[in-house]
Amino acid sequence: MNSFMNSETPPKKTSLVIDFVIVGGGLAGLGCAIALRRVGHRVQVLEADSGLNMQTSGGIRMPPNMSKILYHWGLHEQVQQIAFKSQAIDLQLFEKDELLGTHIWDEEMLQETRGEFVMARYCDLRKLLYDTAVALGAKILFNSHVKTIDPDARTVTLASGRVFHADVIVGADGSLGKTREIMEAETPQPHQLVMYSSTVPKKAVLQDKELRPLYDRTHRAMYAWFGYGRAVLAFPTGGDRDLGLYVYGPADGNEGQWEQPAPIEGMRRILETAEPRLRKLGALAKPPICVPVTDFPDLEDWVHDSGRMVIIGEAAHPMPPGAIQTIAMAVEDGAVLAKLFSHLRAEDQISNFLYAFEDLRHPRCTAVLKKEFGDIFFMTLPPGEMQEGRDAHFRAKRDAGESVLAGGEGETVEEWSEMKDIFGYDAEDEADDWWQEWGVLKEHAIGREIVESGASISSIVVQHQATSTGSIKKQQSTTRTKFSGGQPRLQF
Ligand SMILES: Cc1cc2nc3c(=O)[nH]c(=O)nc-3n(C[C@H](O)[C@H](O)[C@H](O)COP(=O)(O)OP(=O)(O)OC[C@H]3O[C@@H](n4cnc5c(N)ncnc54)[C@H](O)[C@@H]3O)c2cc1C
The missing domain is CATH 3.50.50.60 (FAD/NAD(P)-binding domain)
Structure with missing residues (x-):
C-alpha cells in the first residue's frame, strides 16, 4: 500500500x-x-x-x-x-469472441494520481x-x-x-x-439508448468454465465489449461479491429510474446477438434496472x-x-x-x-x-471506417504486446494524456489553489487580515502577485459544451 x-x-x-x-x-x-x-x-x-x-x-x-x-x-x-481493485481492462467485440486487447493500468501513472x-x-x-x-x-x-x-x-x-x-x-x-x-x-432529451444494470452471482460465474476467467485472470480486470448500438461493461465488485453488469442497447420502453426493477427479458433481448459468454451472463443475471441515456441541456x-x-x-x-x-x-x-x-x-x-x-x-x-x-x-460505433479504424488500432497494439490505451514510444496518444489529466485531477488541491490565488486576494482587498498556517495574508498576496500571470477570468472561463457526438476518446 x-x-x-x-x-x-x-x-x-x-x-x-x-x-x-x-x-x-x-x-x-x-x-x-x-x-x-x-x-x-x-x-x-x-x-x-x-x-x-x-x-x-x-x-x-x-x-x-x-x-x-x-x-x-x-x-x-x-x-x-x-x-x-482493478489492474487492467480487456476490450472485446460484442458479436464475436475476440479480444481486441488489454490495457494494464500503469502503476507509475496510478502513483502519480494518488x-x-x-x-x-x-x-x-x-x-x-x-x-x-x-x-x-x-x-x-x-x-x-x-x-x-x-x-x-x-x-x-x-x-x-x-x-x-x-x-x-x-x-x-x-x-x-x-x-x-x-x-x-x-x-432533457433522451437518446435512443438505454442502460440495463444488473449483477451476476459470483458463484454462478465461477461454476461456468467459459466465464470463470472473468475472475481468474492474472491481472484483476474489468471488461468492455464493443458492438453496433450495443456495449457491455462487466467488473467484479469486490470481496466475495457479484459481477457488476452494464448493458447498453436501443431504447425499448423499459426505461425507468434506478430504484425500479425492469424486466430481464429486455436486457436479454439486447444480448441476443452477442457472443456466447455475454448471453450466458444475461441468462445468469439478477433482475436489472433500466435507465435511459439522456442528454440534459x-x-x-x-x-x-x-x-x-x-x-x-x-x-x-x-x-x-x-x-x-x-x-x-x-x-x-x-x-x-x-x-x-x-x-x-x-x-x-x-x-x-x-x-x-x-x-x-x-x-x-x-x-x-x-x-x-x-x-x-466509441463503444457503440456503427460498422464503417471509424469502427474499422478503432478495431485495427487496438489489434495492432495487441499484436505488438502493448497496453492498448497507452501511447507507443514517441507516440502521443491524446486519449491517454487526457485520461491522465482526468484521473490525476485533485479536487481538493484545486479548491486550495483558488483560495491561495483569489480568495486571499479578495480578503486583502477589503482589508480583512488572515493568518494561514503561519503565513499572513500580506505574504500570501505578495507571493500571488509574483506568481500569477492569469486573470480571475482564468478561473471563470467555462466552456459549456453540449454533447455533439464528438470525437471518441476512451477513458474507462
Ligand atoms: C437508489 C439509487 C440506486 C442507484 N444505483 C446505482 C448503481 O447501482 N450504479 C450506478 O452507477 N449508479 C447508481 N445510482 C445513480 C448514482 O447514485 C448517481 O448517478 C450518482 O452517484 C450521483 O448521485 P446524486 O447523489 O447526485 O443523485 P442521486 O443518486 O439521484 O441521489 C439523489 C437523492 O436525492 C433524493 N431526493 C430526490 N428528491 C428529493 C426530495 N424532494 N426530498 C428529499 N430527497 C430527495 C433521492 O431519493 C436520492 O436519494 C443510483 C441512484 C439511486 C438514487
Whole structure:
C-alpha cells in the first residue's frame, strides 16, 4: 500500500460555523455531508427514501480521482473492504469472441494520481458514506420528502410541514429533483439508448468454465465489449461479491429510474446477438434496472440568485448512466465545496464561495461529460471506417504486446494524456489553489487580515502577485459544451 493512501491530513477547520441543509442523501449528498463535517460546519441531510435502499443495487466504478478523495478522508481500509481493485481492462467485440486487447493500468501513472481503480456495489459505498457522515456528526433524516424550497428565505419545507432553516441550501436531489427545477433547467432529451444494470452471482460465474476467467485472470480486470448500438461493461465488485453488469442497447420502453426493477427479458433481448459468454451472463443475471441515456441541456447557473443555494452531483451535471466519472464528479463536488468553506470567517464570503465552487466545477464537469458521451459513442460505433479504424488500432497494439490505451514510444496518444489529466485531477488541491490565488486576494482587498498556517495574508498576496500571470477570468472561463457526438476518446 502506498503511504499516501492511509494518510489523513487533519483538515483545516472553519472559523465561522454555519448551517448547511442538504436536500437528498444519495452519494453526492452524503459525500458533501462528510466533507462539510470534516471542516466543522453543521449539516442536516433530508432524504425522501425510507432508508439506504439496499435492495436494488448494481455495481459502481470509482476512478483514481475519486478513490484518492476517500483515501484522503481516511477511508482507505474501509474502501478495501467493500471494493475490488482493478489492474487492467480487456476490450472485446460484442458479436464475436475476440479480444481486441488489454490495457494494464500503469502503476507509475496510478502513483502519480494518488488513487486506484476500484469497483464496489452501490449499496456498500452508500452505506460507507452514510456511516462516515453520521460518525462525523451529520444529521440525516430519512422519510423526509422536501416539498418546497425558498432560497431567499433559506428555508426547506418537508411534505410533513416541518421547516428547516439554513445558511446554505445544497441541492443534491438528482437529475430530476426540485432544486434543478428551481434553477430552471430545460427539458432533457433522451437518446435512443438505454442502460440495463444488473449483477451476476459470483458463484454462478465461477461454476461456468467459459466465464470463470472473468475472475481468474492474472491481472484483476474489468471488461468492455464493443458492438453496433450495443456495449457491455462487466467488473467484479469486490470481496466475495457479484459481477457488476452494464448493458447498453436501443431504447425499448423499459426505461425507468434506478430504484425500479425492469424486466430481464429486455436486457436479454439486447444480448441476443452477442457472443456466447455475454448471453450466458444475461441468462445468469439478477433482475436489472433500466435507465435511459439522456442528454440534459447544460445548466448555466448552479448558484441561485439569492447566493444561498447551490446544486451539486446529478442535480447540477447529470452524466450518462454507468459512466466511470458519474460518482466521482459527485464526490469531487462535495470535496471542493467543503474546502472552500473551510476558509469561512465572515458571512459576506458565503456567496463568493458558492460562485467560486461553480467556477471551479463547471468546466471540469462539462469536459468530463463530453468525454463520457464520447466513450459511449466509441463503444457503440456503427460498422464503417471509424469502427474499422478503432478495431485495427487496438489489434495492432495487441499484436505488438502493448497496453492498448497507452501511447507507443514517441507516440502521443491524446486519449491517454487526457485520461491522465482526468484521473490525476485533485479536487481538493484545486479548491486550495483558488483560495491561495483569489480568495486571499479578495480578503486583502477589503482589508480583512488572515493568518494561514503561519503565513499572513500580506505574504500570501505578495507571493500571488509574483506568481500569477492569469486573470480571475482564468478561473471563470467555462466552456459549456453540449454533447455533439464528438470525437471518441476512451477513458474507462
Ligand atoms: C437508489 C439509487 C440506486 C442507484 N444505483 C446505482 C448503481 O447501482 N450504479 C450506478 O452507477 N449508479 C447508481 N445510482 C445513480 C448514482 O447514485 C448517481 O448517478 C450518482 O452517484 C450521483 O448521485 P446524486 O447523489 O447526485 O443523485 P442521486 O443518486 O439521484 O441521489 C439523489 C437523492 O436525492 C433524493 N431526493 C430526490 N428528491 C428529493 C426530495 N424532494 N426530498 C428529499 N430527497 C430527495 C433521492 O431519493 C436520492 O436519494 C443510483 C441512484 C439511486 C438514487
